Amino acid sequence: MSELNPYELLGVKEDASFEEIQKAKKKLKDKYENNPQQLENIEVAYDAIIMQRLRLRQEGKIKVPEQIRFPEKTVEPKKVTVISNAQKKANISLWFNNLIDQPSGKEILINSSIFLVLIVISIFNNSSETLPLLLTVGVGTSFAVLYRKQRAFWRSVGITFITFIVGICLANVIFSLSLNTGFNLSLSAEQFASLFTFCLLWLVSNFTR
Known part of the structure; x- marks a missing residue:
């Protein structure tokens, strides 16, 4: 990576929000899509910012949104299947019909x-x-x-x-x-x-x- 710090390389301020960092990263990747070395520098800079903010979060110095802690591991909440009374009656009716x-x-x-x-x-x-x-x-x-x-x-x-x-x-x-x-x-x-x-x-x- 170049001598610029990660924020300078991505072109954002040190107090930039996560959304701003994401947008800057995407913009640079689109710009340098044919330059593997530059793309690698962008990824390294992005990871460095994330790790830095995680460390500051652990030290209690800043509040980091959930998506910044694990940006690549967004887990969708489990879907809870709720069976209505009508569905229960339908299931019982189906079971009865299969038995008789x-x-x-x-x-x-x-x-x-x-x-x-x-x-x-x-x-x-x-x-x-x-x-x-x-x-x-x-x-x-x-x-x-x-x-x-x-x-x-x-x-x-x-x-x-x-x-x-x-x-x-x-x-x-x-x-x-x-x-x-x-x-x-x-x-x-x-x-x-x-x-x-x-x-x-x-x-x-x-x-x-």
């Missing part, structure tokens, strides 16, 4: 026919050996219907298994409550559990994606 299926009439008819047969057999046959077999067929039917929709093996297994467990547990609770209230269902506990579970499996396999 709308099967065709033919699909409902086929699935309903299978479970109807299982229910009828359960009502008229109270064999301790037959009911577990019927439940196995119902669980297998529910899994097959769910798997055919999305070809997701473990998802279909999970939904079917959870539905089966919930059906059996709820059926036992409802049956016990009916006995405590004196309401006669005219069915054994095993029959009622089977019928209730069949209905739940039919509902979930038909209307869950």
